[in-house]
Amino acid sequence: MAFKWPILALLALTLFVFNACGTDDPAEENEEELISEVHIKFVPKGGGEEIEWTWKIEEGSSAEPMIVTSPLAANSSYDMSIELYGEAHSHDGEEDHSDDDHSTDDHSGDDDHGDDENITEEIRKEGEEHQFFYTVTPSSLGLSFSYLDTDGSGNPIGLLMEVTTTTTGSGELTIVLRHELDKFAAGVATGDITNAGGSTDISITLPVVIN
């Protein structure tokens, strides 16, 4: 046959590639955008003990989040601040995906976040693209929120809030952080999420008790 060489070349190439076609492991990425912890501080306006709530989860896991809350006092006003943290990744392939991190529930009063990254300032800098929404269920619960901070365009962000309680009761608080939303849509400036659009960066629900 006049064309033996293509077959020989093909076989040689095949053998070469079959031996050489090992696959490189994909690089482990430093997922800087993941938010894994939320800390909410309530400072009574008239003075008194600070209250801190915590919501924490390991991103991508199916485990239940670790939630720590304390009762709020009825007929009170608080200055509320919210802080977001990203989980620090070791990236050495030895990450422990067990639930040992979730057992830590003591964040009261200090900034014990280990190597976790504080993302709050990033949200503040990009305030025109972000807004928090605080929704209380049931709506009859004596708990209301009003924005204390604004972005460069004068629209609310929601990192700082004024919280007012009235009667005692219990319910749930859902906190949503929206990204690339329409802050000029109807109701958005007053905290109504209905017409906000955008995409959700966090959506967490915490139990509320007002004593």
Added chain:
Amino acid sequence: MDIYLYLQHCCINKDLNMNVPVKPVWITLFLLSLILLFQNSLSAQTNAIHLKVLCNHDQRILVGVSFYVPSTKKGRISDNEGWLNWQVPLELDTAAAVLVRHIGFRPLEISIGELMQTNVLQLDEVGFEANAIVIQAKSNENAARIAINIDKQQITTLSDKTLAGMLSSESGISSMGMGDAMAKPVIHGLFGDRIALIKNGMTIQAHLWSRKHAPPIGGLQSRAKLTLYKGASTVLLSEQALGGTVVMDSYLPGDFGYQNAVFTDVQSNGFGAATGFEYGEQKENFRWKMGWYGSANGNTTAPNYRIENSGRRTNEVQFAMEGNRPNGLDWQFFSGWNRQHFGIPNVAHIGNLDDLTEALERGRPLSSTEISYDLAEPKQLVDHLDMQGIIKKEGGNGIVFSLNTGIQLNMRREFDIRRGGRSERPVADLHLLDLQIKPMWLIQNGANQFFKVGLDWNWQKNSNIAGTGIRPFIPNYSTARLAAFALWANAGTNWDFELGTRIGYRYLDAAYFNQFGDLSNRQRTFVPFSGLAAFVYEGFEHVHLKIESGLGYRAPNVAELFASGLHHGASNYELGDPDLGAELGWKSLIQADIHLVDNLLLTTTIHSNVVDNYVYLRYSGDNTFTIRGAYPVFNYVQERAWIRGADAQLSFASSQKLKNSLQASYLRADRNGNQPLPDIEPFNARFKQEWMLPVHGKLERYHPIFSWEIQYVDRQTRFIDEELFAAPPPSYALVNAGIRMKSNHERKWTFALQANNLLNTEYRRYLDRLRFYMHQPGFNILANFTYEF
């Protein structure tokens, strides 16, 4: 038909876990025995008629022209290249009359003897140009296959010249994706890598598994030869082509249908424009051409709002050359670069299940937007580079050797809205390198039969480029594949057939992160085998019959095997299954071209595709919870599927100035009995009229033709509630109209003006994922001008 029954019995196994139910060697032996059996039929003495059929008006080739001898009830039709290859038995008198008929052309009566002396037969057009595109004459291969040459005029007036758009006007063909631009063709319900895309003999390899991944085919392809095979082309091209094959062949200067040209399109919806050129030269033993195409579209409008970030830009450069050496060696070289840059409408950027629910309830963006050409995140940027070399040399004894080699690099970058100034960093950055080598021997045995045998070698390496800041959703992987194939084609007096088989070996090595973030490695091996049997009979006076059956074998792709995690922007948490088996498909078609009278042609196709281990993405019913909220979990699962249906097209010329066509397509797809399969195009029909305008004076020479059509798409009523986010959209009807004219003087030009969605109808397409969030584009006026020189 026994062949098909045998193959079905052997190879379609109900056991989902049984991937190789029959030893391929038995199929090979069976096919070889058939070859020996039929060998005796080749000894009959015949006279050869070999000619090309052209239109006398503009020299375009004519496909499907009927040649019929009433005295013997024998006949043939011209093939997809316009060739008539007919071995007329010696006992037939050369003075016997042959009736030549083709819709839209004056019937002709001519003797067999005259046909034997003719190389080119020209038919008189009575009013209309036929829809067949001008194509290159090469050989009579694939004469037995059910194929469609895509209507070039239809392509001219498309708003986006994507591959899916170019094909979707054919019955049985639809498109799937995110909007019109990010779409891929669907043939009889199958899509993705079940459809082989072949460019100059090389399989196009890109990241095509997801709905939002469009094939890297640009607008220059609208000037190439485009042929669609609805059957399973699983021998010569790819064993994976269970659904069909799209073949794109470049013209070169000197080919039928090639002209140097400049062309431009504008459209009102999105204020889009596209332009390009193709220029080449032909010298002794050498010819070349190059082309460029670029387009830009702003935000498009649905009937009641403009859609934010819905623009797109494309850029394409193609180069080709061909030469012949004195020693009889023919060579070809092709290379190209194609860039697709798509904005993804912000409304489709879904954060979690709550966002999705809200978006579904709205069904449209919160607000309208202004016209803009900016492409913001989320968006896709895909570059595809390819280079290909082909050599062909004729040896002795009718043996032709060819070697087709190709290299491709597909670079896909997907961008999302991110915090902290990271939006300019892609969330996915993939490079897919692909090498192909295909030596093939064509052994011609007289004018009536040929054998093709060859090898097909392919190697791929996919790499995630580090630095995205997102855990890779698709693994790093490499695959190597080697296959051997053999095909036998034979032509009788009024029949053709093809018979072939293919067997190979595929190795896959993947490194990926599983859903818990752990790095895993996995290797899989597959032993693909496939077969094809096609038969065409042209012995009836009024009916041409084609029967085709193919076995296909598709190894699951890496997304189906290893996807693990959040599919960005799609709100899906997708989980692959590393243990999925290969799909085994058996697709059969019967097509009848019925010429009842000279001005009426009915083409009907009945098809059936049984796919064992059919892989699809199914909602698990569970949600996974993250700090962003809940995401629905989708799993890749596999079940036995049966997809069948019918396509029909009726063409009739009610006068010399008025041509009508009616086409319809019905598809039914079940899995595990009679449970409906998701993502199946509903019933659709189209009626079109073309009217040659009765103009006089100078205008008459430009042959102005007015056309209008109404397209109806029914609602898909076969679905399972729990598997859909939202019910299928309602039925709709669209009206389109246009006018086109051309000059056929020394310098040719064509002009087309088209109004799509004339009534500005608000509608959604079932196979468009964006239907959840927005409507399809509204009224659009398009204009195309092409100047050929």
